[in-house]
Amino acid sequence: METVTEAPVQSPSLVRRMVIGRNPKRTMQRVVILVVVCFVIAKFVLLPIQISGPSMLPTYGEHGVNFVNRLAYLFHEPRRGDVVAIRLAGPSIMFMKRIIGLPGETVAFHEGHVYIDGNLLDEPYVKFPSSWEHEPRTLGPCEYYVVGDNRSMPQIDHSEGKASRDRIVGKVLL
Amino acid sequence: MKWAFRGALAIIIIALAVWIWVTLFPGPEQAIRKRLAELAQLGSFAGNEGQLAKGLNAQKLATFFTPDVEISVDVPGVPRQKISGQDELLKAGMAVRTYLSSLKVDLLDINITFGPGKETAIVNLTLKVQINGEKEFTPQEMKFALKKVKGEWLIREAETVRTLSRLLNEKREISHRVGSA
Numbered sequence: 001m002e003t004v005t006e007a008p009v010q011s012p013s014l015v016r017r018m019v020i021g022r023n024p025k026r027t028m029q030r031v032v033i034l035v036v037v038c039f040v041i042a043k044f045v046l047l048p049i050q051i052s053g054p055s056m057l058p059t060y061g062e063h064g065v066n067f068v069n070r071l072a073y074l075f076h077e078p079r080r081g082d083v084v085a086i087r088l089a090g091p092s093i094m095f096m097k098r099i100i101g102l103p104g105e106t107v108a109f110h111e112g113h114v115y116i117d118g119n120l121l122d123e124p125y126v127k128f129p130s131s132w133e134h135e136p137r138t139l140g141p142c143e144y145y146v147v148g149d150n151r152s153m154p155q156i157d158h159s160e161g162k163a164s165r166d167r168i169v170g171k172v173l174l
Numbered sequence: 175m176k177w178a179f180r181g182a183l184a185i186i187i188i189a190l191a192v193w194i195w196v197t198l199f200p201g202p203e204q205a206i207r208k209r210l211a212e213l214a215q216l217g218s219f220a221g222n223e224g225q226l227a228k229g230l231n232a233q234k235l236a237t238f239f240t241p242d243v244e245i246s247v248d249v250p251g252v253p254r255q256k257i258s259g260q261d262e263l264l265k266a267g268m269a270v271r272t273y274l275s276s277l278k279v280d281l282l283d284i285n286i287t288f289g290p291g292k293e294t295a296i297v298n299l300t301l302k303v304q305i306n307g308e309k310e311f312t313p314q315e316m317k318f319a320l321k322k323v324k325g326e327w328l329i330r331e332a333e334t335v336r337t338l339s340r341l342l343n344e345k346r347e348i349s350h351r352v353g354s355a
Binding site: 052053086087088089090091092093095097146156157159160161162163167 | 250282283284285298302310313315316336337338339
């Protein structure tokens with residue numbers, strides 16, 4: 001009587017199973033989907049940014065990494081106190097600033113303090129002393145006044161001023 | 175599986191054909207982008223650039239501009255500077271190459287708007303400059319007005335743009351001229 005022995009089924013090695021799984025085709029599909037999702041999120045939803053420069057100290061340190069939420073202002077307009085990213089010609093390099101003045105308001109600096117429509121603005125995020133002075137400036141209907149938290153810098157070296165709404169790319173996430 | 179392979183192959187062939195076409199016969203937008211890439215490359219220099227190379231590169235850089243070029247630089251903390259004409263630009267270029275040990279120029283986020291007939295163009299971009307090999311950089315938004323002269327795109331006007339304006343009614347001179355370009 002002849003006996004037939006079944007050939008042992010070659011199961012994929014543990015390393016191979018861990019790297020590409022039991023079903024390589026399905027793993028490939030998952031990888032493609034993951035890459036596409038990451039690309040779409042990084043391009044259109046959460047822009048990864050690296051912080052450069054001291055103007056947002058001490059709230060945000062230099063060379064830190066953060067994200068800009070591009071959908072933050074989909075259902076409401078930017079608010080006072082929001083830290084936002086402001087584009088230059090495009091999103092490759094952006095200014096990271098805090099909104100202190102809203103459209104239509106008048107913003108002034110006196111002895112380092114901010115006055116909105118003549119009223120002192122409470123700014124708990126400003127930790128360094130400042131002596132900035134600037135005459136009142138009234139914002140247009142689509143303009144926001146933005147400034148960094150580090151007011152110990154000379155005002156001339158600090159990029160601050162009016163930003164039009166279309167320049168605000170989104171809100172800094174963390 | 176066969177149709178998927180054929181489809182992928184067709185996409186690759188089409189992409190290759192488009193790339194070859196664009197490389198051989200660049201449209202005005204590609205031509206301007208290429209020109210600006212060359213400008214950034216020529217504007218950058220390393221510490222080991224010799225005297226002869228300095229002069230040649232500064233001269234070559236000046237050829238990217240019209241003879242009556244107007245360059246206006248208005249940045250905080252520095253008095254407004256104006257450069258008029260290729261000769262002044264050449265002198266300024268030589269001075270920069272002499273006083274700085276190295277410079278790296280990048281032109282980012284290039285947005286091009288063409289005038290009627292595609293003979294003029296307004297370019298809005300971000301200039302990124304790294305001086306003397308430092309990691310820190312200075313970003314500056316710029317606006318260029320270009321003109322096609324004998325098939326070459328030349329810069330006839332350049333000015334800095336204040337991204338965050340401090341004044342009440344800040345004028346943007348070049349953008350004002352887009353309509354008449």
